[in-house]
Structure formats: C-alpha cells, structure tokens
Amino acid sequence: MGPLAVGVDIGGTKVAAGVVDARGRVLRRTRRDTPHRSKSPRHVEDTIVAVVEDLVAHGDDVVAVGIGAAGFVAADRSTVVFAPHLSWRQEPLRESLGRRLALPVFVDNDANAAAWAEHRFGAGRGESHLVMVNLGTGIGGGIVLDGRVVRGRFGIAGEFGHMRVVPDGLRCECGNRGCWEQYASGNALVREARALMSANSPVATDLFARVGGRPEDLTGPLVTEAAREGDALARELLGEIGRWLGVGIADLAAALDPGTFVIGGGVSAAGDLLLGPARQAFAGQLTGRGYRPSAKIVQAELGNEAGLVGAADLARVGAAGMAWADAGDTAMPSGGAAVPADGT
Incomplete structure (x- = not known):
C-alpha cells in the first residue's frame, strides 16, 4: 500500500478530505462545510485542522498533508495569493x-492537484503531456508536461477560463x-437556457416543466438530465458549449501540444x-490539421475526488523527496510508480 497522505480539497462550500495510498485509493473520507462566518482565514484553517486530525486519529501511518486550494497559489507553493470564494x-x-x-504540509491549486491525479491514476495514465480542463461554474485547469506539473513563473498557470476568445x-x-x-x-449553459425560458420560448417547454416555471431554479445538472432524456433544446445547448470547448482547446493545443486533454x-x-461536439470543433480548428497528430479528448475519471487525491499524492511525493534529500540521496521512491525526482 506504501506511505499514506491526507489530501484536503477546499472549495467555497465544502472542505473534503481523505487518507490516500500510493495507488491513489481513498481509504477514509470526511467532509465539512466551509465556514460561513465571513469565511475568515482562521475559521477555514480551523476546519482544515479538524478534518486532518479526525483522519489521522485512526492511527494510519500518514507522512504528509496536501492542500488543494481554489485560488491563486504563489510559486513558493506556500502562500494563497487570492481565493475568490474565501477571504x-x-x-x-x-x-x-x-x-x-x-x-509536513504542501499547498497547491486545486486544479493542479486534479490534473496530477488524472495523470497518475485517472484518464491520463501513461500520458506524459496532459492538459486538464475543468468545466464548472467557470473554467480552470492544470498542465502536466514531461510528467511535471507546470505552474508558471508566478504559480498561476492554468487559468484557461480567462483566455479571450471573442474580442x-x-x-x-x-x-x-x-x-x-x-x-x-x-x-454559460445555464445563462443561455434561462434566457430562452425568460423569453417564454416554446422550445423551452420541457425545461420549464422541470423547474415548475421558475427559470431561476434551473441548474446545469438539470439541463444535462434533460439532454440525456432527449430534450432537443438541452442537447442543442450542450452542443454549443461543446463547440466552444473545442475551439478553446484547439488554441491550447497550438500553445502546449499535449497528447491528451x-x-x-x-x-x-x-x-x-x-465531448462529441468538442471533438468535432477541435478537429476543424486545430492548427496544421491534417498534417500533425491530434490530441485525444477524454472525460475525467476521478470525479469530485480528483482534487483531494492529487493533493495527497503531491504531498506524499514531496515528503519522500524531503526524506531522501535529508539522507543525501539524489533519487526518490514513488510507491511503485515513476514520478519526477523533484516531486513535480
């Protein structure tokens, strides 16, 4: 099973944590709400400490704690420069x-942690050049090139959502x-659906029924559910999102040339x-199309646990690197899997 680490994924609404082994398996989990008492640094810190102490109290041989924070993490991987949903x-x-x-504590951006998890244990296993794009309320992402997380000079690489695609x-x-x-x-998905509902468009009849005539109650998962059940409008809206996704990742391919998105x-x-419309748009927008290899576009496998799994694994690797450095060695064990000697 190898050395264990605790991963903590901190978002605007929840603090999720787990004990993770060297194969990326979550052995024990806990979760608490993110404090709403102004979400002050101290209150959130208290919650992190509480979930970690709860997990290590079971006597597991935990070697490090990894924090995945939703925000800008400085290049020192110690300081959270700015977190939009926290103080x-x-x-x-x-x-x-x-x-x-x-x-030992290690801090990283939550999207970097998720990308690392997918690279090590998920949809990107075996891929040395990977870009992860997270589509949620906005768009975030992480980059793994030559098996290393790319964080940028100031630690803020991967903020793909703020690339300007429409002047x-x-x-x-x-x-x-x-x-x-x-x-x-x-x-974007919910905005477009609500706009049609607010205009009383007849094509939005099914979506109206799902929320009792209240556009403000519509959510992305409800649109996806409607699409899966055959609603034409929901499918069309997801197709539009997919096409814009394909356009953006074609630009990322021109800049980063990964093997897998x-x-x-x-x-x-x-x-x-x-992903179907995304792949089609990507193929039509890719620079040098027809004359170059094309990256795969795949769905993530680890779901909501990617952030905590990746944070834990980065911490485990970092702690191993510290131990070997203290011993004067130049290489580092990795629990049976190849990882960079500098712990990414």
Missing part, C-alpha cells in the same frame, strides 16, 4: 497549518470581455453530448 489574500497557509499539524464579447467577472468561460462553462468538472458529466 484568503496573501495568506501564508503552509506556514499557518504547519504550526498546528505535526506533519469585445460578453463581460466576464474578471473585468475583461470575451473570456472563454463565458461561452464554455456551466454558467482530460475534461473534468460538473459539466463533463454530460459525456459525449458535450
């Missing part, structure tokens, strides 16, 4: 938690116009209703 601003999270937990397009929450996530995200996040639950 973290230049928060020294690794130092703060390190003072309270008797274990002077729809206004984005980030302040710019035309960002990719305004066209290929869960928010792994599509995760809540919207990916639509499967081929989303």
Whole structure:
C-alpha cells in the first residue's frame, strides 16, 4: 500500500478530505462545510485542522498533508495569493497549518492537484503531456508536461477560463470581455437556457416543466438530465458549449501540444453530448490539421475526488523527496510508480 497522505480539497462550500495510498485509493473520507462566518482565514484553517486530525486519529501511518486550494497559489507553493470564494489574500497557509499539524504540509491549486491525479491514476495514465480542463461554474485547469506539473513563473498557470476568445464579447467577472468561460462553462449553459425560458420560448417547454416555471431554479445538472432524456433544446445547448470547448482547446493545443486533454468538472458529466461536439470543433480548428497528430479528448475519471487525491499524492511525493534529500540521496521512491525526482 506504501506511505499514506491526507489530501484536503477546499472549495467555497465544502472542505473534503481523505487518507490516500500510493495507488491513489481513498481509504477514509470526511467532509465539512466551509465556514460561513465571513469565511475568515482562521475559521477555514480551523476546519482544515479538524478534518486532518479526525483522519489521522485512526492511527494510519500518514507522512504528509496536501492542500488543494481554489485560488491563486504563489510559486513558493506556500502562500494563497487570492481565493475568490474565501477571504484568503496573501495568506501564508503552509506556514499557518504547519504550526498546528505535526506533519509536513504542501499547498497547491486545486486544479493542479486534479490534473496530477488524472495523470497518475485517472484518464491520463501513461500520458506524459496532459492538459486538464475543468468545466464548472467557470473554467480552470492544470498542465502536466514531461510528467511535471507546470505552474508558471508566478504559480498561476492554468487559468484557461480567462483566455479571450471573442474580442469585445460578453463581460466576464474578471473585468475583461470575451473570456472563454463565458461561452464554455456551466454558467454559460445555464445563462443561455434561462434566457430562452425568460423569453417564454416554446422550445423551452420541457425545461420549464422541470423547474415548475421558475427559470431561476434551473441548474446545469438539470439541463444535462434533460439532454440525456432527449430534450432537443438541452442537447442543442450542450452542443454549443461543446463547440466552444473545442475551439478553446484547439488554441491550447497550438500553445502546449499535449497528447491528451482530460475534461473534468460538473459539466463533463454530460459525456459525449458535450465531448462529441468538442471533438468535432477541435478537429476543424486545430492548427496544421491534417498534417500533425491530434490530441485525444477524454472525460475525467476521478470525479469530485480528483482534487483531494492529487493533493495527497503531491504531498506524499514531496515528503519522500524531503526524506531522501535529508539522507543525501539524489533519487526518490514513488510507491511503485515513476514520478519526477523533484516531486513535480
């Protein structure tokens, strides 16, 4: 089973954690709501400490704790520069938690952690050059090239949702116009469906029925459910999201040239209703199409646990690297799987 690590996935609504082995299996889980008392750094920190202590109290041989944070994590992998759904601003999270937990702590962006998990244990197993695109409320992602997580000079690589795909397009929450996530995200899917419902379009009859005539109650999973059950409008809307997805990943292919794109996040639950149009648009937009190999586009396999599994594995690898460095060695064990000698 190899050394164990705790992974903690911190979002705006929940703190999920688990004990993870060297094969990516979650042996024990716990979950708590993200504190709503202003979501202050101290309150969230208390919750993280509580879930970790709850897990290690069972006596498992845990060697490290990995934190996957929904926000910008500095290149030092210690400081959360900015978290949109929490009050973290230049928060020294690794130092703060390190003072309270008797274990090495490693911090990373949650999308980086999810990409690493899919690379090691999920849909990207065996792929050295992988890009993960997470379609949720917005769009996030992670990059693994040559088997290493690419974080960028300042630690903020992978914010794909804010690539501008439409000059002077729809206004984005980030302040710019035309960002990719305004066209290929869960928010975009629900926005378009609600617009037709609010206009009393006859093509939205089925969606109206599903929410009792209240457009404000419509959610992305409901649109996906309707599409799976044959609703023409829901299928059309998912197809549009998929086409925009394909356009964006063609741009990413031009820049990064991965072998595989792994599509995760809540919207990916639509499967081929989303990925079919994405693959078609990608094939039509890819630079050098017809004269170059084309990346695979696959659905993520690890679901909601990808973040905590990846955070735990990055921490386990990092702790092993620390131990071997202390011993004066130049290589590092990996629980039976090849990983970079610097722990990514």
